[in-house]
Amino acid sequence: MGIRINVNARQDYSYLFQSMTTSRGNSLGNLNFLSDYASIKNGSYGKLMKAYYAKDAADKAASTGKDTETKKKSISTAADSAKTLSEIEKAADTMKESADSLLVKGSKSVFQKKNVKTTDETGKTTISEEYDTDAIYKAVSGFVTDYNDLLSKTSAASSKNLQSKADTLAAVTSANAKLLSRVGITVNSDSSLSLDEEAFKKSDMGTVKNLFGTTGAYGYKVSAQASMIDYTAAKESTRSNTYTANGTYSNVYSAGNILNSFF
Known part of the structure; x- marks a missing residue:
């Protein structure tokens, strides 16, 4: 059956919007x-x-x-544009993924020790369990990059709620500055992070694990803050x-x- 539309008539089209709510999604299935x-x-x-x-x-x-x-x-009654809020939410999602990847337990954990075979000058071979330093560095480097991106985008927001969340994220990092410095990570004056590859790889991977791979530790708290920023941006977008x-x-x-x- 066809649909007839009389554009000249004064009609109430409000029913068109009765099924609408604001929702985040990356596919038609989420609309x-x-x-x-x-x-x-x-x-x-x-x-x-x-x-x-x-x-x-x-x-x-x-x-x-x-x-x-x-x-x-x-x-719009929102303090920030829809584009800005979308970028903040995406940055929060990415940050959470990076942080959570370091929290994985068991055989898939980046902190899972591996058997390493070494041979000395006499030809004697020994097998020992060691951390995969390169893999851990790669994961933490991604964490640092995503953290800096999220902090930058959220701090630049006009929304006071988002600015407050950015301050909390920075405070969590500041509280762990000493421990981070022990693994080659510097907390800068703007609360961003800098990672020294050489210093990191020479540091104790056990300390790195305590910082990023332990429930309740620094990495875990950053993941939690990313979730809060994500939620706040989503809530703010309903005003956009x-x-x-x-x-x-x-x-x-x-x-x-x-x-x-x-x-």
Whole structure:
């Protein structure tokens, strides 16, 4: 059955938005604010949306006389743009993944010792269990990079809630500065981290494990703070605009680009 649309009639289109909620996601499966994906797929939903926004834009143009660029602006009560919030959330997710990878236990742990065969000058061979220093360095280096990225993005946010979370993240790091220095990691004046590869590889890997691979230790706390930043950015995004006045979606958690492709 076809859908008929009378764009000239004064109609209440509010039912179009009854199934919408703000949701984060990287795939269509996570766009749970659209109750019927099929209606998007076949274009009927898009036609209704276009009709609604075309009528709305015409009414606003007639009553306010604002120029085209002004009409395209959307209203947002969030302190940061949807793009900024999306970048912070992605950085938080990446940070959490890096931290959690160092917390893995058992045979898949980066701190799992391996048998290493060595032969001395007399030809005598010995086998001993040792840490894989290169693998541990690679994992911690990724942690440092992701930490600096998250701290930078969150600290630059305008939201006081996010700034507070950035301060907490920095405080967690500051509290562990002495231990970090023992494994070649320096806490800079801006609370960012610097990793000295040579000093790190010469340090005690047991200390590194205590810092990054132990529940309740530094790495664990950073993971927890990343989760809090992720949550705060998601909450803040609900105050950000979902659609613009010209009928296209803003890029809240990158969903806007996906939705605009349908219309």
